[in-house]
Amino acid sequence: MAEPGTSAHYERLAGAYDENWTYSDAFLHWMAREMSEALALTSRDRIIDIGCGTGLYTRGVLELIRPSTPILCADPSEAMLSQLPVDPGLRPVCASAEQLAGVDGSEAELAVEPGSVDAVMVKEAIHHVAPTARARVVAGLADLLSADGRFLIVMLPTRIAYPLFDAALERFEELQPDPSDVADHMRDAGLSASLAYRDYPLTIPKDRYLAMVRSRYMSLLSTFDDDEIQAGVAEIDARHPETVLSFPDRFAFVLGIRRRSVS
Structure with missing residues (x-):
């Protein structure tokens, strides 16, 4: 999650991150509710959101749950964390998933x-962890859990229906980890794991979406140069003459639960 290219991408994107992603308040509320329900969160839970970015979804969880202890908002990008609202219910932690899992030899700012913690959330960030380290990171994060703790990884499936240009869709399929493998990593870490898919119908003005592609709203798009992005935008525009784009946003919810041992 802290690879140099990825870190640089999010440092550049930080100022416009919320603008890119807040095109649908209804979507943000839906996702926060789905994550809260999947984790069965209560106000008594100690929660950490790893790879929280600017806290878009963390804020929604905070509003829904109002936990008695602050939600730990962990992200390796200081620029992203600087966008967190000043709220006693949110506590920033400048740290990567690797640091928190104890697999890269360095310590997080806040141990x-x-x-x-009772609940670990990772929303669309596990793909930033190197494949060779992914199982160890999942195991290390699982170790943060209390007895009966819950661990939720929300990620895109290996194929998506986004109206992207062909080269971007092909590269996504090459790079995106398989949710089934992530569930296996949880089981290997001693958790009971399940995998479910949840869908949200997105509708967004085409001009807005093309602007998001130009600004490389997905980290995947940072792997394309300016000329390739320009050509990709032209390809999308030609393929979709409609002024409003509608497509399903599908997410894999990988849930791990630490079962209390019975003596």
């Missing part, structure tokens, strides 16, 4: 002790 998160094993067994100290």
